[in-house]
Amino acid sequence: MSMPVPSTFHDVVPAVPCAPSLVRRRLNAWLGALSWPVDAAQDVILAVSEAVSNAAEHAYPPSRPGTIEVSVTAAADLADGCQVLTVTVSDHGTWRPVPEHHEYRRRGIPLMRAMSALLHIATDANGTRVTMTTHPALQPTPAKVRTHGAQ
Numbered sequence: 001m002s003m004p005v006p007s008t009f010h011d012v013v014p015a016v017p018c019a020p021s022l023v024r025r026r027l028n029a030w031l032g033a034l035s036w037p038v039d040a041a042q043d044v045i046l047a048v049s050e051a052v053s054n055a056a057e058h059a060y061p062p063s064r065p066g067t068i069e070v071s072v073t074a075a076a077d078l079a080d081g082c083q084v085l086t087v088t089v090s091d092h093g094t095w096r097p098v099p100e101h102h103e104y105r106r107r108g109i110p111l112m113r114a115m116s117a118l119l120h121i122a123t124d125a126n127g128t129r130v131t132m133t134t135h136p137a138l139q140p141t142p143a144k145v146r147t148h149g150a151q
Contacts, residue, residue, distance in 0.1 A: 005030070005034050007034075007073060007075075008072065008074070009027060009030045010069075011027070011069070011070045012068070012069050012070075013052070013067065013068050013070070014066075014067055014068075015055060015059055015065060015066045015067060015068050015091065016056060016065075017056060017057075019052050019055075019056040019068055020049040020052045020053045020056065023068075024048075024049050027044075027045055027072065028045055030072070031044070034074060036074075037137045037138055040135065040137035043134065044072075044085055044132075044134050046115055047087070047115035047116055047132055048070060048087055048089060048132075050108045050111050051087075051089035051108075051130040051132070052068055052070065052089055053108070054108050054130075055068045055089060055090075055091040055128065056068060059091035059092075059094070059095060059127065059128060060091070064093075067091070067092070068089065068090070069088075069091075070087070070088070070089050071087070071088045072085050072087045072088075073085065076139060080136070081139050082136035082137060082139060083136070083137055083138075084117070084134050084136050084137070085133070086131070086132070086133050086134075087131065087132045087134070088129060088130070089129070089130045090127060090128065090129045090130070091127045093128070095123065095128060109121070112130070112132060115132075116133060116134060116135070117133050117135045118132065118133040119131070119132050120132075
């Protein structure tokens with residue numbers, strides 16, 4: 001008998017350039033185990049990857065490494081048979097200034113906004129917290145486990 005898939009995902013990774021890849025792989029596996037719809041999974045993986053990438057690049061100075069925490073909770077909206085994910089990506093750093101030459105940058109927040117139904121970014125003395133709620137997805141059927149192609 002297989003174990004039920006938890007309705008929450010939690011991961012803590014070092015704030016290093018490969019952090020988005022680590023989180024994408026782990027989140028993809030969890031979403032696949034939940035039988036989350038593939039298109040909706042790809043959207044959330046892209047948005048989370050961008051938030052993790054931003055934290056890895058901007059939250060900590062090179063002399064003070066830190067971590068990035070990713071939490072995802074699946075919640076049913078029984079009124080219409082859909083589910084949503086609530087995602088939180090947090091760091092405990094103080095953001096560094098935007099580089100002088102940034103004309104090909106600054107697309108991350110618009111991308112996260114496009115991939116989410118709700119996006120909120122809060123910064124305080126304890127770090128930055130990005131909270132996203134996904135667009136509603138049809139409630140997955142546990143009997144059908146799909147493999148997600150995103151990496």
